[in-house]
Amino acid sequence: xxxxxxxxxxTEHVTDPAGGQFYRKxxxxxxxxxxxxxxxxxxxxxLPLVTKEALGAVPLKDRLFIPMPLVDHIAVSSGTSGRSPxxxxxTNERNQEFQFEYHDFKTPIMxxxxxMIPHQxxxxxxxxxxxxxxxxxxxxxxxxxxxxxxxAGVDSLSLFLYQVHAAGEHMKKEKMNERIRFIDVVGETCxxxxxxxxxxxxxxxxxxxxxxxxEVDDAPYIGIACKPMNGSxxxxxxxxxxxxxxxIRNPETGEILxxxxxxxxxxxxxxxxxxxxVFPLLRLQIGDSIKVVEEKCPHGSxxxxxxxxxxxxxxxxxxxxxxxxEIGRVLRLFPERVSDxxxxxxxxxxxxxxxxxxxxxxxxxxxxINFELLARDIENNLRTGPSFTYGxxxxxxxxxxxxxEPLEQKxxxxxxxxxVVH
Amino acid sequence: xxxxxxxxxxxxxxxxxxxxxLGISEKFFKENSKTSPDDFIKILGEIENxxxxxxxxxxPSSFNPDDENLRAFPYTLSPSWNSCETxxxxxxxxxxxxxxxxxxxxxxxxxxxxxxVGAFIFLNETANMPVGALAIRVAEVATVVTDINDAYLFSSxxxxxxxPMGKTWIIVHPIKEGVRxxxxxxxxxxxxxxxxxxxxxxxxxxxxxxxxxxxxxxxxHVSDSYIHENAGGGLLITSAENEPMPFFRYHLSIPLRESGxxxxxxxxxxxxx
Numbered sequence: 039x040x041x042x043x044x045x046x047x048x049t050e051h052v053t054d055p056a057g058g059q060f061y062r063k064x065x066x067x068x069x070x071x072x073x074x075x076x077x078x079x080x081x082x083x084x085l086p087l088v089t090k091e092a093l094g095a096v097p098l099k100d101r102l103f104i105p106m107p108l109v110d111h112i113a114v115s116s117g118t119s120g121r122s123p124x125x126x127x128x129t130n131e132r133n134q135e136f137q138f139e140y141h142d143f144k145t146p147i148m149x150x151x152x153x154m155i156p157h158q159x160x161x162x163x164x165x166x167x168x169x170x171x172x173x174x175x176x177x178x179x180x181x182x183x184x185x186x187x188x189x190a191g192v193d194s195l196s197l198f199l200y201q202v203h204a205a206g207e208h209m210k211k212e213k214m215n216e217r218i219r220f221i222d223v224v225g226e227t228c229x230x231x232x233x234x235x236x237x238x239x240x241x242x243x244x245x246x247x248x249x250x251x252x253e254v255d256d257a258p259y260i261g262i263a264c265k266p267m268n269g270s271x272x273x274x275x276x277x278x279x280x281x282x283x284x285x286i287r288n289p290e291t292g293e294i295l296x297x298x299x300x301x302x303x304x305x306x307x308x309x310x311x312x313x314x315x316v317f318p319l320l321r322l323q324i325g326d327s328i329k330v331v332e333e334k335c336p337h338g339s340x341x342x343x344x345x346x347x348x349x350x351x352x353x354x355x356x357x358x359x360x361x362x363x364e365i366g367r368v369l370r371l372f373p374e375r376v377s378d379x380x381x382x383x384x385x386x387x388x389x390x391x392x393x394x395x396x397x398x399x400x401x402x403x404x405x406x407i408n409f410e411l412l413a414r415d416i417e418n419n420l421r422t423g424p425s426f427t428y429g430x431x432x433x434x435x436x437x438x439x440x441x442x443e444p445l446e447q448k449x450x451x452x453x454x455x456x457x458v459v460h
Numbered sequence: 461x462x463x464x465x466x467x468x469x470x471x472x473x474x475x476x477x478x479x480x481x482l483g484i485s486e487k488f489f490k491e492n493s494k495t496s497p498d499d500f501i502k503i504l505g506e507i508e509n510x511x512x513x514x515x516x517x518x519x520p521s522s523f524n525p526d527d528e529n530l531r532a533f534p535y536t537l538s539p540s541w542n543s544c545e546t547x548x549x550x551x552x553x554x555x556x557x558x559x560x561x562x563x564x565x566x567x568x569x570x571x572x573x574x575x576x577v578g579a580f581i582f583l584n585e586t587a588n589m590p591v592g593a594l595a596i597r598v599a600e601v602a603t604v605v606t607d608i609n610d611a612y613l614f615s616s617x618x619x620x621x622x623x624p625m626g627k628t629w630i631i632v633h634p635i636k637e638g639v640r641x642x643x644x645x646x647x648x649x650x651x652x653x654x655x656x657x658x659x660x661x662x663x664x665x666x667x668x669x670x671x672x673x674x675x676x677x678x679x680x681h682v683s684d685s686y687i688h689e690n691a692g693g694g695l696l697i698t699s700a701e702n703e704p705m706p707f708f709r710y711h712l713s714i715p716l717r718e719s720g721x722x723x724x725x726x727x728x729x730x731x732x733x
Contacts, residue, residue, distance in 0.1 A: 106554055106600065110581075111580050112555070112580055112581075112582045113582075114582075114591055127580070146512075151583070156567050157568040157572070160539065169515055169537060170568075174565050176525070176562035182525035182530055183563050186518050186519075186520060186532050189511050189531070190512065190517075191512025423588070425587055
């Protein structure tokens with residue numbers, strides 16, 4: 039992790055009057071103020087937090103700390119409910135050598151967008167003297183992608199967790215699942231059911247889980263796999279990247295907590311991989327809660343597991359995402375039956391077709407209603423993509439039907455999680 | 461590329477060597493044989509097991525993900541899309557949105573062209589038009605790279621929802637679908653359009669120079685990467701450069717006719733109507 043001296047320099051750098059103005063505005067600095075010098079960790083911990091909302095409120099060009107031609111690509115991340123998506127600028131990926139701990143990358147890999155997109159893998163391989171053979175996985179066209187992967191000799195995968203099932207089923211058809219020897223998954227928290235599926239489908243694969251976010255410059259890793267998954271809980275354990283500084287914050291008091299084993303709290307991310315940095319990230323409230331696993335892991339830092347989103351308002355699923363604002367919109371189509379208060383529980387169920395998503399939607403019913411009928415009406419209206427509904431996904435065998443049941447948590451004025459992933 | 465008979469002979473000899481090395485049946489590269497698109501798919505089937513040991517990337521042999529005959533086409537490992545790079549440079553592209561299907565394997569090729577001119581790339585899934593439109597409005601993206609079908613859909617979406625149209629469009633015509641005129645919305649003055657015909661995704665065989673960009677019609681030159689022969693029944697192309705899997709007198713399945721010489725010195729081909 040970054041040390042205090044590096045945090046001091048970083049704070050000065052991002053508040054340089056001649057540089058980007060994002061942090062000067064966030065820290066309420068005046069036009070003539072010199073760059074900010076912090077004298078202690080306590081001062082660091084009192085710096086205002088960066089939120090996705092704050093990032094989204096500033097036009098992309100005004101967030102850049104480098105000239106536009108040095109930007110390599112931009113990637114989009116979901117905004118919070120009802121808000122626009124966030125466009126995140128990125129420079130070249132650097133400091134990725136940690137990836138060799140689990141895989142040699144000497145043979146072709148099939149990759150999508152997490153943690154790195156195909157051109158990033160190609161550059162990473164090229165920089166390390168390896169032929170840059172990458173097959174892009176197209177989640178909309180998994181069959182065609184897998185045919186190409188088989189022909190190219192792919193034996194490793196880097197995918198979002200929710201894409202692994204589609205890739206795995208087509209790889210079984212192409213009889214190439216047993217040649218896979220490395221899988222790096224990213225995205226939602228992996229369930230035991232899903233881990234078992236991967237273990238069975240790819241018996242020779244070393245499976246690691248990475249933790250990332252598109253708001254982070256260069257390659258979007260926040261947590262590096264501390265060990266391959268082996269079925270024991272917690273399934274995915276991470277340690278910080280050496281160019282990052284992670285903090286754990288008590289969500290109720292705002293106090294920064296010492297990373298002792300068992301401590302839980304909200305994660306704050308500082309990420310700075312050196313120049314050129316398109317947007318040095320200081321104290322981003324990423325929106326995930328974590329739990330410390332070890333105070334000192336074999337990689338020399340504390341390690342952690344991700345418990346889930348603090349205010350989860352979307353969840354990525356195969357073929358799209360479920361958003362709480364979209365669920366609210368659909369519920370408002372049936373005002374005679376329900377209010378728009380709900381809690382959505384997402385489960386991964388083992389089925390004959392492999393692990394499938396099941397949604398249990400707890401709703402605030404108005405009198406006696408037919409929950410079965412309501413569930414069908416909801417899934418036929420609930421969009422998981424711009425032109426795709428959950429109901430269409432059920433018909434295609436991607437998801438299990440929605441179940442509706444009465445809301446356990448009534449509207450008591452307190453804030454409750456609207457989406458819970460089990 | 462127009463060339464002399466002796467140079468053509470040298471190119472053919474080199475292609476022949478590659479075919480022999482890959483164990484491709486001799487019938488496919490006899491002196492006067494032509495390679496039909498169907499024959500080429502058979503060749504790709506023959507060499508598929510050799511691909512992992514070839515120093516190459518792969519692109520699909522079809523634009524359609526459900527094509528039962530979809531094969532992997534071994535393509536040059538070094539990512540390059542020269543015609544696209546030329547257009548991006550000429551039009552001063554800074555932010556480039558890719559709306560081509562990911563299974564086409566063109567992301568790295570386009571990214572490389574973008575970086576060569578100091579532009580960034582943004583991947584937009586074709587179904588997600590709202591985010592693509594927003595990228596034009598708020599994320600400094602003014603160039604769209606897409607295929608002709610999506611050009612119609614996306615430009616309509618932008619117009620109907622009153623989004624800016626973007627300054628530059630680079631449009632791919634999949635050869636199997638023929639060539640269509642560009643959407644009316646892109647005919648507007650101030651919008652630059654460069655068009656290309658691809659034999660496989662990411663493999664342009666017909667492209668345009670600045671003169672042809674300007675009139676926005678469906679007239680093309682044969683790409684510099686190929687030597688061509690106008691063999692009465694159609695255009696035959698042979699790879700002029702070192703390619704892992706070169707074309708040998710490959711018959712372009714598109715009706716073209718010569719339409720004079722361009723100011724740039726190259727022959728113009730236009731679609732027969």
